[in-house]
Amino acid sequence: MNHYIDVRTQIPRARQTINNNNIKTETEGGVPEWAIIELQGLIQMKKEDQSGPTVVGDLHYFSRNRHPVLILGHHVLNGKEVKLEQPMAVIEKDDTTSYKVKAIVKKKLLFKSRPKPIISNVSEKV
Template identity: 80%
Template sequence: MQMRNKTTDENGIPEWAIVELQGLIQLKKENPSGVTVAGDLHYFNRNGHPVLILGHHVLNGKEVKLEHPMAVIEKIIIDEKTQYKVKAIVKKKLLFKSRPKPIISNVADKV
């Protein structure tokens, strides 16, 4: 899952986060453009905890600092020479391990 993040470290390298989910996400439709949106990630909780909205379900999570940071690298081959470029640093993960809660917007009255 790729997320846009504007946070950078002191060297200007973007900081990314890992999203960890317990379970399986099944998407109903494939988007012809190749971009599939699974849900929305928000930080609007009172405590600043991440909230993930997938369809008609809400998952509450927490931000966990990784014990050892990881680097996301890109392999570049130019004139038979291999170089590696650091694309981002991963220092935290967003952990969603609780069961999803359904979103109920309107309850129909008895007809």
């Protein structure tokens, strides 16, 4: 069974709060958990004049065996989920000296093999 996850999806954690004078959580229900996507090589985009977020590809995640599959254009990359030794926090500085925890990163999705091309069947008749 696979689950389709948008690369920009945030998964909220239940009841995780950080209490400090200058640190606050983004939501009352907890801090979202993000993952790092690590790729080998270079991603070249055709359009350079995009404003705002750019969709790079589709991330499919097979939760049974923790197997992520990333589709970039006409290529497929198979990866694996790796737990980070030390969790990281994504923080954002406000206009003053206060900081807001945007997310916690505890894992990365590692794609270290070469991409495989997606080839469709073409009929012999033209």
